[in-house]
Amino acid sequence: MTDSDSQEVARRTFLKRMATVAGTAPLAPALFGAAAAQAPATPPTAGPHGNEGAHDTERLAAYAAAVRYEDLPPAVLQRAKDCIADTVAAIIYGAELPWSKMIIAYARRNSAAGTSSILGDGGAPVHAGAAALANGAMTHAFELDSLTKPDSGSHPGATVFTAALAVAQERGLSGRELLAGFVAGAEVMFRIGHATKHTNEARGFHAPGTTGPFGAAAAAGRLMAFDAGKMTNALGIAGSCAGGLLEFAHAGNGAMVKRLHMGRAAEGGVLAASLAADGFTGPSSVLEGRYGFLHVFCNDWDVSELTHGLGSSYFTLDIMLKRYACHITAHNPVEAALDLRNEHKFTAADVASIAIAANDRMVETNNIATPGDVMLAQYSIPFSVALSLYRDPVDPRSFDESAVHDRAILDLAARTKLTATAGQDRRDLAVTVSIRLKDGRELTRRVTSFKGTPERPLARAELREKFLLLTQRLGPDKMAPLFERLQGIENEKALDWLNV
Numbered sequence: 001m002t003d004s005d006s007q008e009v010a011r012r013t014f015l016k017r018m019a020t021v022a023g024t025a026p027l028a029p030a031l032f033g034a035a036a037a038q039a040p041a042t043p044p045t046a047g048p049h050g051n052e053g054a055h056d057t058e059r060l061a062a063y064a065a066a067v068r069y070e071d072l073p074p075a076v077l078q079r080a081k082d083c084i085a086d087t088v089a090a091i092i093y094g095a096e097l098p099w100s101k102m103i104i105a106y107a108r109r110n111s112a113a114g115t116s117s118i119l120g121d122g123g124a125p126v127h128a129g130a131a132a133l134a135n136g137a138m139t140h141a142f143e144l145d146s147l148t149k150p151d152s153g154s155h156p157g158a159t160v161f162t163a164a165l166a167v168a169q170e171r172g173l174s175g176r177e178l179l180a181g182f183v184a185g186a187e188v189m190f191r192i193g194h195a196t197k198h199t200n201e202a203r204g205f206h207a208p209g210t211t212g213p214f215g216a217a218a219a220a221g222r223l224m225a226f227d228a229g230k231m232t233n234a235l236g237i238a239g240s241c242a243g244g245l246l247e248f249a250h251a252g253n254g255a256m257v258k259r260l261h262m263g264r265a266a267e268g269g270v271l272a273a274s275l276a277a278d279g280f281t282g283p284s285s286v287l288e289g290r291y292g293f294l295h296v297f298c299n300d301w302d303v304s305e306l307t308h309g310l311g312s313s314y315f316t317l318d319i320m321l322k323r324y325a326c327h328i329t330a331h332n333p334v335e336a337a338l339d340l341r342n343e344h345k346f347t348a349a350d351v352a353s354i355a356i357a358a359n360d361r362m363v364e365t366n367n368i369a370t371p372g373d374v375m376l377a378q379y380s381i382p383f384s385v386a387l388s389l390y391r392d393p394v395d396p397r398s399f400d401e402s403a404v405h406d407r408a409i410l411d412l413a414a415r416t417k418l419t420a421t422a423g424q425d426r427r428d429l430a431v432t433v434s435i436r437l438k439d440g441r442e443l444t445r446r447v448t449s450f451k452g453t454p455e456r457p458l459a460r461a462e463l464r465e466k467f468l469l470l471t472q473r474l475g476p477d478k479m480a481p482l483f484e485r486l487q488g489i490e491n492e493k494a495l496d497w498l499n500v
Helices: 003-024 029-037 056-066 074-094 098-109 128-139 156-171 175-195 207-223 228-241 256-277 293-297 303-307 328-344 360-365 374-379 381-390 407-414 460-470 476-487
Strands: 113-116 351-358 416-420 431-437 442-447
Touching (some): 056 228, 056 303, 074 128, 113 128, 128 256, 156 175, 156 256, 207 256, 207 293, 228 256, 256 374, 328 431, 328 442, 381 407, 381 416
Parallel strands (some): 351 416
Antiparallel strands (some): 351 431
């Protein structure tokens, strides 16, 4: 038996004895004192990204703790600001929806007065965790929030920004600190998402509910000025906040819970960082360990992705912004359908059938021909494509309750068939759309990158147009200046003004 084997046996024996003692008598006060005095886990042997001999979790933590605004390239900062502005608009729109109002009411009912704002409802500030919960859920309330390309199974606006804003407002921090925290969280979360190879969803988990707590914890920890040790603990704790099931996509009901996944991820990250700040510990191998996140939540994974390009490449540049109020898997198909209609001048009534070749994940999860409610309709590729030929998909109000019962849209959705393209990666959202018209013509368009992806980013004028569309209930006189202020958020000394 090796020394390491002996240590493992001794550790297990100790744990068994402690479990027996805990079942028969209270733990001695001295044990609590020892735990409280325990130093944060400090990664061994410093390396260029914080620790050559460390776990990958520790290397990610060291990186996140060291992110500084001054070191971030202008393009990275601009992508972060675009995401922040886009997220604020999504929250304001989402605040009016009935499922959001339920979460807002819960957050306010269970939080004392604080300094963090729940956006969009005009109420008094609350504690950071409550604000992160509400804002995270509202960001995702109507399929309007940001993701990444390549797909990392992450929603940076809903999970990272909402947690970062809550903590920054709680601590009276500046716009520059907010941006540094956002980038730290995004860089950590995206790498974790890529490491999953998106197989957490194949296993039945809603990916952003599992990756989000890590990104939120890293952002919050950076704003709390954590060292590498405390950041490692924050990530270790966040692993036990990961969750969210995909059953809503298959049960035909209960899709409100999808929105909750983002709020809980943001709230979980704030919780993890807050506990770590007080000395609470979590496993330093939470991501790559045998019983860690990747092994437990995924069918397949790539540990090397956790630190790929760390310190040399910025995955924040991969953030993409939506144009339509539907699931991200529907964006390429919708754009293809609209491109074909605009080019060939047909109407929805002229369409005999639609065929969409996509990845197997899209076929398995988003192929919902007859959605039971608005949320499932937005999650459905056939429905979203059919709706786009009858209504304006850029306006989220097109996806209202009447659309779900519109016989023409439902009939066309039923004539829209998805097939899996052999060998296409689950993270690749490219599609080939073929529309057969009643006059016998068959029109085909392949789309790999919709408008809003990193390859085809929205121009500032397009971002502003979307911002004003989503926030129109508050009026352009108030919202246009807010958009400009968010675009210059690095100049703000405090963030208490962000309380619409």
